[in-house]
Amino acid sequence: xxADTSATLLHIVFLVAIxxxxxxxxxxxxxxxxxxxxxxxxxxxxxxxxxxxxxxLLGHYPLTWVGHPEYLAxxxxxxxxxxxIAPWMRRLQRLFLWLDAxxxxxxxxxxxxxxxxxxxxxxxxxxxxxxxxCAGGVLRDVxxxxxxxxxxxxxxxxxSVVCGGLYVMLWKQGLMLGVVVPVVMVVGLTFRMLALRxxxxxxxxxxxxEWH
Numbered sequence: 125x126x127a128d129t130s131a132t133l134l135h136i137v138f139l140v141a142i143x144x145x146x147x148x149x150x151x152x153x154x155x156x157x158x159x160x161x162x163x164x165x166x167x168x169x170x171x172x173x174x175x176x177x178x179x180x181l182l183g184h185y186p187l188t189w190v191g192h193p194e195y196l197a198x199x200x201x202x203x204x205x206x207x208x209i210a211p212w213m214r215r216l217q218r219l220f221l222w223l224d225a226x227x228x229x230x231x232x233x234x235x236x237x238x239x240x241x242x243x244x245x246x247x248x249x250x251x252x253x254x255x256x257x258c259a260g261g262v263l264r265d266v267x268x269x270x271x272x273x274x275x276x277x278x279x280x281x282x283x284s285v286v287c288g289g290l291y292v293m294l295w296k297q298g299l300m301l302g303v304v305v306p307v308v309m310v311v312g313l314t315f316r317m318l319a320l321r322x323x324x325x326x327x328x329x330x331x332x333x334e335w336h
Contacts, residue, residue, distance in 0.1 A: 129302065131305075133305075134234065137227075138231070141227030142172065144226075145261075150202070151206060152265075163207060167200060169260065169264060173264075174231055174263075175188045178235050181252075229312035229316070232257035233305060235253040254288060279315075284312075
């Protein structure tokens with residue numbers, strides 16, 4: 125796949141993913157009985173927060189939504205649409221789980237690319253990918269007063285780390301971007317969906333003794 129075609133497809137996937145993330149975030153806000161403004165804020169933070177946090181930490185300006193304010197309109201619009209069609213969203217649960225997995229992998233790849241273009245070290249490239257992929261969901265859960273999904277047993281950050289590591293490894297092997305991106309997308313999406321299908325989990329640390 126040519127590099128420019130790969131970049132275009134990745135951008136399209138990014139747009140689909142931020143809309144899907146905004147819609148699922150709107151449902152989370154609705155479960156907390158937030159007003160429409162709160163719903164839009166939660167949606168925008170979830171869809172764009174990971175990239176914004178990455179850009180602030182790396183000193184990469186302008187922030188994505190500052191350079192492309194239409195992203196804010198897309199996410200806010202998706203959130204408001206969700207408020208109207210929420211009763212029918214349950215029927216699309218599997219679709220949104222799949223889109224969430226696609227978004228996780230796409231955000232991770234984009235985060236890796238941003239750090240790579242800034243000539244950061246390998247570890248920073250991988251961390252940049254994980255922050256981009258996962259931080260939005262963490263911010264959503266914190267604002268909705270929930271334990272973030274990232275810190276629970278479900279495999280989520282692990283998928284992002286694997287995708288980031290694979291991206292770096294393939295890139296260092298000299299493969300073209302048009303090969304690297306599709307491979308990482310397929311592997312990451314397969315990993316995430318298998319984890320959901322077979323309920324793969326991270327080990328949990330449980331400690332209940334009181335210190336006196």
